[in-house]
Amino acid sequence: MSQQFDYDLVIIGAGVGGHGAALHAVSCGLKTAIVEAADMGGTCVNRGCIPSKALLAASGRVRELRNAHHLKALGIQVGDVAFDRQGIADHAGNLVTKIRTDLTNSLNRLGVDTIRGWGKVTAPQKVSITTPAGEKVVTARDILLAPGSIPFVPPGIEIDHKTVFTSDDGVRLESLPPWIAIIGSGYIGLEFSDVYSALGSEITLIEALDQLMPGFDPDIAKLAQRILIQPRDIETRVGMLAKRVIPGSPVVIELADAKTKAVVEVLEVDACLVATGRIPAAQNLGLDSIGVELDRRGFIPVDDYMAVVSGGQAVPHLYAIGDAIGKMMLAHAASAQGIAVVETLCGRARQVDYRSIPAAAFTHPEIGFVGLTEPAAQELATAEGFKIDTVRTYFKGNSKAIAEGETDGVAKVIYRQDTGEVLGVHIIGLHASDLIQEAANAIANRQSVRDLAFLVHTHPTLSEVLDEAYKRAKVG
Numbered sequence: 001m002s003q004q005f006d007y008d009l010v011i012i013g014a015g016v017g018g019h020g021a022a023l024h025a026v027s028c029g030l031k032t033a034i035v036e037a038a039d040m041g042g043t044c045v046n047r048g049c050i051p052s053k054a055l056l057a058a059s060g061r062v063r064e065l066r067n068a069h070h071l072k073a074l075g076i077q078v079g080d081v082a083f084d085r086q087g088i089a090d091h092a093g094n095l096v097t098k099i100r101t102d103l104t105n106s107l108n109r110l111g112v113d114t115i116r117g118w119g120k121v122t123a124p125q126k127v128s129i130t131t132p133a134g135e136k137v138v139t140a141r142d143i144l145l146a147p148g149s150i151p152f153v154p155p156g157i158e159i160d161h162k163t164v165f166t167s168d169d170g171v172r173l174e175s176l177p178p179w180i181a182i183i184g185s186g187y188i189g190l191e192f193s194d195v196y197s198a199l200g201s202e203i204t205l206i207e208a209l210d211q212l213m214p215g216f217d218p219d220i221a222k223l224a225q226r227i228l229i230q231p232r233d234i235e236t237r238v239g240m241l242a243k244r245v246i247p248g249s250p251v252v253i254e255l256a257d258a259k260t261k262a263v264v265e266v267l268e269v270d271a272c273l274v275a276t277g278r279i280p281a282a283q284n285l286g287l288d289s290i291g292v293e294l295d296r297r298g299f300i301p302v303d304d305y306m307a308v309v310s311g312g313q314a315v316p317h318l319y320a321i322g323d324a325i326g327k328m329m330l331a332h333a334a335s336a337q338g339i340a341v342v343e344t345l346c347g348r349a350r351q352v353d354y355r356s357i358p359a360a361a362f363t364h365p366e367i368g369f370v371g372l373t374e375p376a377a378q379e380l381a382t383a384e385g386f387k388i389d390t391v392r393t394y395f396k397g398n399s400k401a402i403a404e405g406e407t408d409g410v411a412k413v414i415y416r417q418d419t420g421e422v423l424g425v426h427i428i429g430l431h432a433s434d435l436i437q438e439a440a441n442a443i444a445n446r447q448s449v450r451d452l453a454f455l456v457h458t459h460p461t462l463s464e465v466l467d468e469a470y471k472r473a474k475v476g
Contacts (some may be wrong), residue, residue, distance in 0.1 A: 001353075003209040004139075005125065005139045005140055006033075006138045006139045006140065006343075007030075007031050007032060007113075007138060007141070008025070008030035008032065008140065008141050008142065008401050009021075009025050009030050009031075009032045009033075009035045009141070009142050009143075009144060009342070009345065010032075010034075010035065010119075010127050010138060010140035010142075010143050010144070010339075010424065011025075011032065011033070011035065011143075011144045011146055012035045012119040012120070012121075012127065012143070012144070012145050013034075013035070013042065013144060013146030013147045013148055013245075013322070014034045014035070014036035014040045014103075014146075014330040015041065015042020015043060015044060015143065015146060015148045015322065015331070015334065016041070016042060016145070016322075016330070016332070016334055016335050016425070017041070017042075017146045017148075017231065017278070017321045017322035017334025017335050017337060017338045018034055018146035018322075018333060018334075018338065019034075019041070019103055019106075019107065019335070019340055020032050020334070020335030020336075020338045021050060021144055021335075021338025021339065021341060021342055022107060022110075022112045022338075023106065023107075023110065023112075023311045023322065023361055024037075024338065024339045024342045024343075025112075025222050025342045025345075026110045026111060027114055028077060028342055028345075028346050030135065030172070030342070031117050032112050032113070032197065032344075032426075033112065033113040033114070033115055033138065033140070033453035034107060034112055034113070034114055034115070034127055035115045035116075035117065035119035035456065036114070036115075037060075037117055037118040037119070038098060038114070038380050040103055040104045040114075040299075041096075041099060041100045041102050041103050042148050043149065043278075043323075043331075044331040045096060045103060046096055046097050046100065047167065047168045047171055047267065048171070048331070049093060050096055050099050050166070051092040051093070051150060051171035051172075052070050052167070052171050052191055052192075052195075052362070052468050053093065053095050053261065053376055054088075054091050054092035054095045054096075055088065055089075055091075055092050055171065055195045056194060056195055056362050056364075057086070057091075058083070058091055058092075059195045059196075059199050060194075060198065060199050060364045061129065062081060062083050062199060062424060063079040063198035063364060064364075064399045065078055066081050066176050066282070068153065070405050074405055075403050076170060080123060083199065085173060085175075085176050085199070085369070085438070088173060088199075089172060089174070090175040092171060092173065093172070093173075095249055096166075097436060099405055100341055103162070105257040105354055106388075107466075112192045112440070114122060114410045115129050115131065115136065115138075116131060116132070116139065116373075116449075117130050117131035117132070117136065118128040118130045118284070119132050119224075119285075120284060120286030120287035121285060121290060121318070122137070122145060122286050122287045122289055123289065124315075124316065124317065124318075125140055125141065125143065125317050126138075126139050126140075127140065127143060127144075128286070134383075139207075139239060140317075141317060142317045142339065142345055143317060143318050143319070144319045144320070144321065144341055145282075145285060145300060145319065145320040145324065146283060146320070146321050146322045146324070146334065147280070147281045147282055147309070147322075147324045148280075148281050148322055149278040149279060149280050149281050149322075149323035149324065149325050150168075150203065150234075150278060150279060150281050150325050151166035151167060151168055151274065151276075151277075151278055151279075151330060152244070152276050152277045152278055153166065153274055153276070154274075154276055154281045155228075156242070156243050156244045156245065156246055156254075157183075157242060157244070157245040157274055158245060158246060159247070159274070159314055160247035160248075161271065162174075162180060162247070163244055163247045163248060163249065163251050163268055163270070164246075164251055164271070164272045164274065165171075165271075165272075165273060165274070166269055166275070167188050167192065167273070167275060167300040169362065170192055170273050173195075173395065175271070176196070176199055177196075177201055177269070177270035177271035178199065178201060178202060178203070178270050179202045179203075179269045179270045179271075179388055180201050180202070180203055180204075180269060180270060180271045180272065180273060180275045181200065181203075181204045181205075181206060181242075181251070181253055181267060181269045181271070181272045181273070181277055182195055182196075182203060182204070182206065182272075182275055183206045183242045183255075183273070183274050183275060184206070184211070184274070184275035184276045184277065184436070185205055185206075185207040185212045185213050185214070185236075186205065186214075186215055186275065186277065187215075187359070187360075187367075187456050188275040188277075189205065189273075189275035189362040190213070190361050190363050190367075190417045191240045191361060191362055191363060192273055192275060193205055193228075193229075193234055194228065194362075194363040194463075195232055195362055197232045197234055201233075202233045202234075202235075202344045203232075203233065203234040203235070204234075204235050204236070204237060204238045204267060204269065205229065205235070205237070205262070206236075206237045206240055206242055206255065206419070207236070207237070207238050207239070207240070208242075209238075209239070209243045209258070210238065210239060210257045210405070211240045212225055212229070212236060212238055213225070213362060216367070216369065216373070216426070217373040217374055217412065217424070217426040217453065218373070218374065218375065219374070219392075219410075219412055219426070220367060220410075220412065220426045220427075220428050221368070223409075223410060223428055224367060224428055225406050227365065227428065228363050228364075228365075230395060231404050236448070237265075238256060239257065239258045239259070240256065240258060240264070240265070241255065241256045241257070241457045242254070242255060242272075243255065243256040243261070243263060243442050245274070246263065246274055247272075249270075250268035250269060250270060251268070251269050251270065251272045252266065252267070252268055253266065253267040253268075253269065253272060254266055255267060260294075262264070265458075272449075278296075278322060278323060278329060279297075279298060280297075280299050280300065280324040280325075280326065281323075282294055282298055283298075283323045285300075287308075290310070290315065290318070291308070291310050292308055292309075292310045292315060292318075292438075293328050293393050294296075295326075296353045297326065299325055299326035300320040300324050301325075302319070302320050302325045302327075302373070303318075304306060304351050305340070305341070305344050305350075306319045306320060306325065306337055306341050306344075306352075306359065307319055307348060308320050318343045319469065321334050321337035321341060322337065322338075324335035325337075327352075327354060328354050328357055330357065330359055330369070332357065333352070333354070333357050335356065336352050337352050339424045344371075350468075353444060355370075355371050355372065355423075356370065356440050356441075356443040357437045357440065357441055358370035358372065358419075358439070358440040358442035360432065360433035360436060361393075362433060365406065365428060365429050365430050365432065365433055366408055366428070366429070366430070366432040366433045366437030367410060367427070367428045367429075367433075368426075368432035368433045368434075368435060369424070369425065369426040369427070369436065370424065370436055370439050370440040370443055371414070371422065371424030371425060371439075371440075371443045372414060372423045372424035373414075373424060373426070374388075374390060374414055374424070375460075376385075376424070377423045380423070381416075384414055384418065386418055387416075387417040387418065388415065388416060388417060388423065389414075389415060389416075389417045389473070389474065390412060390413065391411075391412070391413050391415075391449075391469050391472045391473045391474075392410055392411065392412045392469070393411050393465050393468040393469040393472065394407075394409070394410050394411075394412070395407050395408065395409035395410065395411075395429040395430065395462075395465060397468070398460075398462060398464055398465050398468075399459070399460035399463070399464070400460045400461050400462050401403050401429070401430055401462060401465075404430060406429070406430040407431065407465075408428075408446075409427070409428050409429020409430060409432070409465075410427070410428060410429065411424065411425065411427045411429070411431075411435070411465045411466055411469050412427070412469075413425050413427075413449065413466070413469045413470070413473060414426075414427045415473060415475075417451050417474065417475065417476070418475070419448055419472065419475070420437065420448030420449040420450045420451075420473065420475035421447070421448050422443050422446075422447060422448070422449060422452070423443070425439035425440075425442075425443070427439075427465070429436075429462070429465070430462060432441060435462055435463060435465065435466065438463065438466055439466060448475070449469075449470045449473035449475060450473075452470040453470040453472075453473070457465070
């Protein structure tokens with residue numbers, strides 16, 4: 001470490017991205033501090049992926065044990081299945097406490113200095129932290145911003161955190177409303193609809209765009225609606241804008257035509273979950289003190305190496321990662337970005353390959369995807385002058401899926417017709433979130449379906465769904 005600085009690296013934000021960067025920095029010999037004003041672990045650990053997975057695990061068991069037809073096919077009979085809402089909520093809360101404690105301990109064990117308070121940049125290579133004991137100023141050769149994001153609440157929606165709330169409140173499962181409206185059909189809306197429907201709530205799923213699940217590959221979205229929405233106690237409103245949401249008993253929702261903005265329906269429900277995405281928490285970081293302006297959407301502008309940009313030029317010794325830069329709002333993407341920044345600081349300049357970063361919706365069954373959707377792949381093919389092809393294989397032909405009695409699902413592989421390079425893979429089905437990693441590795445290595453077709457998969461496993469797809473693909 002240079003003696004003129006307190007640290008080699010100061011990280012503002014102890015979410016998954018900041019934590020991953022800190023661990024890698026220490027392993028590379030950098031003296032590191034991490035600054036956090038709120039809960040260690042950030043959104044993912046405290047209000048996002050971790051507690052929601054606990055809720056999905058418990059509610060998924062309830063759904064499975066209440067599916068008498070499925071159990072009977074396996075030769076199993078059970079009596080009435082009961083659950084305790086508070087017990088399920090406690091399961092999620094206990095998991096959060098454990099993961100947060102483990103994360104904090106891992107930093108302490110490796111010698112990362114944790115500074116509790118609000119950190120902001122006050123000058124190049126200088127951070128001021130407002131702590132309970134007063135103002136603390138530290139210097140660092142490099143500064144990494146990882147402030148994360150907060151739920152986006154559209155205009156006209158009033159949050160009271162009881163009857164109208166976001167996922168931040170939803171993961172606490174403080175109630176089970178008989179009828180709940182969920183605004184937004186992205187992965188957050190889908191996962192909560194899975195939880196609430198399994199535990200007995202009626203759901204109205206509201207989507208402003210002209211199709212449900214607009215961020216997913218169209219074929220997967222279509223099948224997901226057949227599996228995850230239509231058989232369940234879920235009604236949908238598509239192309240409808242929640243123009244106004246008023247908390248209370250009941251919650252009043254004014255639905256307007258998304259195109260004309262004219263109110264066409266008024267719903268009165270017991271509760272409303274607002275799942276309309278997230279926005280960067282990039283305010284009050286002191287960026288204005290060094291001449292950095294947020295972009296028009298409020299994200300911190302960065303280059304391909306996550307260096308913060310001002311006036312088209314990289315600001316020396318200042319980097320940003322995670323939800324606040326808007327590249328890919330996923331915890332594991334933030335961690336990959338943080339590791340890439342540390343590699344760059346150590347003289348091994350590294351970019352993140354976003355095409356190979358997978359994502360998942362942990363519904364029952366799950367959805368996993370990586371790379372390009374078919375429309376995006378077609379757009380790339382048109383621009384670069386090649387053709388694409390697709391191949392689909394179905395879980396109903398997979399021995400393991402048949403043995404499990406879980407045959408709903410499909411794997412779709414999108415690839416270049418000339419070289420066979422895999423451009424995107426989309427799966428809905430049992431353990432799709434685990435299966436997708438194989439496809440992500442293939443895309444990371446720019447592998448061709450021709451080569452993948454010769455890899456040997458364990459029999460009988462769900463992984464053979466992808467094996468079959470690779471073998472069916474026609475190249476050239």
